[in-house]
Amino acid sequence: MRTQHRADPTAEQHSLAAVAAVDLVKVYGRGDTAVRALDGVTVGFGRAEFTAIMGPSGSGKSTLMHCLAGLDTATSGQAMLGGTDLTRQGDRVLTKVRRERIGFVFQSFNLLPQLTAARNITLPLDLAGRRPDRALFDHLVGVLGLADRLGHRPSELSGGQQQRVALARALVARPEVVFADEPTGNLDSRSGAEVLSFLRTSVRELGQTVVMVTHDPTAAAYADRVVLLADGRIAGDLAQPDRATVTEALQSLAAPR
Numbered sequence: 001m002r003t004q005h006r007a008d009p010t011a012e013q014h015s016l017a018a019v020a021a022v023d024l025v026k027v028y029g030r031g032d033t034a035v036r037a038l039d040g041v042t043v044g045f046g047r048a049e050f051t052a053i054m055g056p057s058g059s060g061k062s063t064l065m066h067c068l069a070g071l072d073t074a075t076s077g078q079a080m081l082g083g084t085d086l087t088r089q090g091d092r093v094l095t096k097v098r099r100e101r102i103g104f105v106f107q108s109f110n111l112l113p114q115l116t117a118a119r120n121i122t123l124p125l126d127l128a129g130r131r132p133d134r135a136l137f138d139h140l141v142g143v144l145g146l147a148d149r150l151g152h153r154p155s156e157l158s159g160g161q162q163q164r165v166a167l168a169r170a171l172v173a174r175p176e177v178v179f180a181d182e183p184t185g186n187l188d189s190r191s192g193a194e195v196l197s198f199l200r201t202s203v204r205e206l207g208q209t210v211v212m213v214t215h216d217p218t219a220a221a222y223a224d225r226v227v228l229l230a231d232g233r234i235a236g237d238l239a240q241p242d243r244a245t246v247t248e249a250l251q252s253l254a255a256p257r
Ligand SMILES: Nc1ncnc2c1ncn2[C@@H]1O[C@H](COP(=O)(O)OP(=O)(O)OP(=O)(O)O)[C@@H](O)[C@H]1O
Pocket: 028, 029, 035, 036, 037, 055, 056, 057, 058, 059, 060, 061, 062, 063, 064
């Protein structure tokens, strides 16, 4: 069987990880209405590894990703990006970290409608006052089949093309990690497969670290690893996941305990 359960990563592995949560807790609200969205999550995501985060609705997937990306503040614990603990940084530093060290791909593409595809791709670099690496830009545009779409605005592009622009935008700054939140959620299966194949290739060929939240076992099977969440805790860790194993693991989490 190809699947194996991993032991909890050690502290040493965390310091080697591109991204890590250490005893991360996130409580929304207070008193009787408080929700413990993350209940002491410790997990590391290795460099040049493609990890899918899965789990039932409300299990804390988005909260974990948002805390690790500096989009939300944890209640306690550490959210490490390389050697930086994001829980100790103020808004100004977090904005810079998000712009310069993290690439984002969202379900809803999140492109700026008034900008061309080319300007959307280079926007984070423009904001950071950095010049795009021309060779990487050309490589990404070529691989993603966007060369003849660079002058188009998002409204003139299909959903799949818009998501490919978002992928180029996420990767062109050579971020330490790409966080993808349901990147295929708004796409047909063919466009979705193109997006996932591209992410897979970027891990293999560019050494990109990718962390993706998904509900879809087919999407998760493109990853090197699936981390399962349930009730705000780590509930499983699958290496080299295939669709059937992922489906089975999700069903066992959803079953009444
Ligand atoms: N801003 C918020 N205020 C209060 N509770 C919240 C907030 N955001 C999330 N929660 C709660 O935290 C828990 C985890 O939510 P989260 O969105 O991280 O789960 P998820 O696994 O991403 O769910 P889904 O698969 O449905 O997107 C849920 O119980 C949710 O209702």
